[in-house]
Amino acid sequence: MTSNRTTDAATPPVHDHITDAVKAPALVRLAPNVVLMRFETLKVYAADGAVRHLLGAGVIRPGQTLVDSSSGIYALALAMACHRHGLRCRIVASTTVDDTIRAQLEVLGVTVDQMPPSDDLRLDQNRRVARVRELLARDPDLHWMRQYHDDVHHLGYAEAADLLRGALPGEQLTVVGSVGTGASTGGLTRSLREHDPRTLLVGVQPFGSVTFGSERFTDPDAIIAGIGSAIHFDNVHHDLYDRVHWLDFRHAMAATIGLLREHAVFAGLSTGAAHLVARWEAARHPDRTHVVIGADTGHRYTQRVFARHREALDPADLAPVEIASLDELTPPWAAIDWARRPRGPLVPTQERRKDPVP
Template identity: 30%
Template sequence: MAIHDSVLELIGGTPIVRLRNFTVHNGGQVLVKVESANPGRSIKDRAAHFMIEQAESSGRLRPGDTIVESTSGNLGKSLALIGAAKGYRVILVVDPKTPVSVLRYAKALGAEIELVDTPDESGGYQRQRLERVRQLRAGDPRVFWPDQYRNPDNPRIHAEHTAGEVLSDLPAFDALVASVSTGGHISGLSRMLKGKLPGLTTIAVDAAGSAAFGFPFRGYAMRGLGLAWKPGNLDLSVVDRVHLVDDHEGIATSRALARREGVLVGESAGAAVFAALHHAHHNPGSRILAVAADDGANYLGESFDDDWLRERGLAAVLDDAALREPDRLVELARCPAHPAVPVESLRAEEDRDDGLNHAA
């Protein structure tokens, strides 16, 4: 076994696991890339490390500088880890939806926390978080903002490295399913994988209530996916279908994966697997790769806690038999609350709205 000079050398090389108990009986197969095997316990380690390395090589980030970022959780953990390993001061701008375990992890690694607790007019916090980042950066050249939402190095690392890692373990498959937050990993992965696998179908998974794909923002309970606006790193040209997942569907699936597969993953991973099952129902014989972006340990005090669910009106996850067992969840995925739709239909709707706005 190799001896590493830094914990950051452990980023990447995450495993793919075949699901045994979540089976659509038509020859379909759902596999999961488990990104919680990264040292910071999420796929964000890859983007955070690459963005910091590129900033260092270009001179935008120098020894003694401060890193500031807006985050709902996982990128903050990754930056805290990198800051500890490389000696940077790290300030994370978060909001009340950030899991307590994430904050404790980041603080343990020396990161400083700035809490934004006033929502904007839509009820979201992202715009307020970004405004606080701008205030912290104002006039100080020694403060670096990775800007995970628009930084092209975010999708680039997945195109240049993560995709090759996938193909090394899984040279042929039919569909990629990944959740969307910044848009980085789905855009980078899909762009490169489609070049190698021309028949690949890419399904983007978002929270019902998110505005990342142009739908009205109305909020949601799941973490790790969704935004109040379309992120700059989301490339719709490499996405074929969009599947909006309700809170109870994604959270119930993540809990069942833990209990029946021993795979403890986050809410966005539950949503991705649920969407993968939906695709499997309607595409017999498909081999589907779902990206499990983060670790369920982030949410042990939240969506894995029964009282937390009841307090947020999600008691059905506990009480409805259809949401507790893999075979029932698999069947539920056949006709979910929001079936996947072609991305072309979203573009057509955007064009129609633009035409109405110009006419007005």
């Protein structure tokens, strides 16, 4: 069965399942060297690609129940993949999963275990993992997808990389996106580098995330947006990243509202943050095309972000502080040449200057 039945490149394809339609990104050039890769829901690539691989490898079978923890868009993506491939789905949902997503999950037949309200993301994530382990102990036939830790979630982004290369042939690319679970930025960049090793990757983090060592700061609004994490994710491969930027919530909010105001793009908080970073990087590297990963639409940020548009900062007035080491990290916006280093402890400034990392 083929998913695209068309004989004319100008004719929209007819898809066999909605997952093929919603995963296809729209490419929008926001500036001469900035292109937005806008998704309705990015994680369909991760979930559908993972499920296809696991079915093909015989790790899972039709009719089996897949379970995972999610703060929102992965839950919906996995539910859609299960619907497509004849699988059952169970989601241990973060306290941040809203009524709109929960209703869609329930209509799709997903069993939803939602965590109680909490302002502590670490507590929320730990509760979710504990609940998944409890379910697995009760029913060993469940398959835990482990979106945070299983590299299988990188595989689906090879298709997105092919689309990008076809649309921007010969252009030297810099991928700019929120790190999150690490699957989208990692999977996309790995695939692009197979064809062009010069492809660069810039990751965006909130303050408060453990992923790149900013856990000593507190910025709960930004971290809940799914850009960072309060626990370690194995799917983040630190040695893929050339640069890392940290932004606080007010900067991410300003950028997200600015993206709508300047380009009429209604997108989520991580997309706005990535666009702000891409604009900064693009101004300094005009010879490269900066690809902004736009993970989702702005609907779930209506009240927390867009309704506050009158208090938003002007993105044109914002700039990062360049740091040489993580001990110099400071809000509200900082940037470092990560230089594809592996994950490790904080490096004191004086030590790094004595023995710089190439």
